[in-house]
Amino acid sequence: MSLGYRLRDRREKFGKTQLEAAKHLGISNVQLSRYESDDRKPDPDMLSRFAEYYRTTTDYLIGRTNIAAADFRETAGSGEYPAFEEFINNPEHGVFFKDYLDAPEERKDEMRRFWEFIREKEKGRKPGDRQND
Template identity: 35%
Template sequence: MKFGDRIAQLRTRHKLTQAELAEKIGITRASLSHYEKNRREPDYETLKRIADFFDVSTDYILGREKKDVETIAAHHDDYDWSQEELEEIERFKEFVRNKRNQ
């Protein structure tokens, strides 16, 4: 997936029009359209503003995620995980991995 496709995907997931997103990140709608259609590449500052707005990394937008990295995420509001809880999460990951391999 190219960077423009990722930008368009993020924008539509957040139910924003091109004009709305362009205004929020300080560019023209035409520029955003060119990025989404992979006709032009955003400069570094614009790329950072897009990433910050959607709370993703610039690497994500550029399609530079490492395939061998495993990420398990848990959403929580103002909650600090104890060391014991983190260890339990690791054990559960291993349990699920082993179950899949059986």
């Protein structure tokens, strides 16, 4: 599989359009299209941004491994906190929990409990509502 194929596959896995992904990555959809069609190769900084956004590793994107390490639904032990896993698997939320994948199990439990706390506090709150109102 080529780099372009892997980029497109990861984008589609997260249900993002080229326009949505490009906007988040700070590039044009034409540039993203060229990366995905292998007409253009990303520089190291752009490759890192792709890996972070698509919740995987640069090694996976360039073909050094076939394991997309950030696939929560394919990881042993997942499923105990499906809402948390869905939340963290969203590239727009991943920045907050970006070290989750490499964290020891004790830290992962702590992060899941923190997320549950936040979710409980936000229950019933509507967009535009102020906190603690």
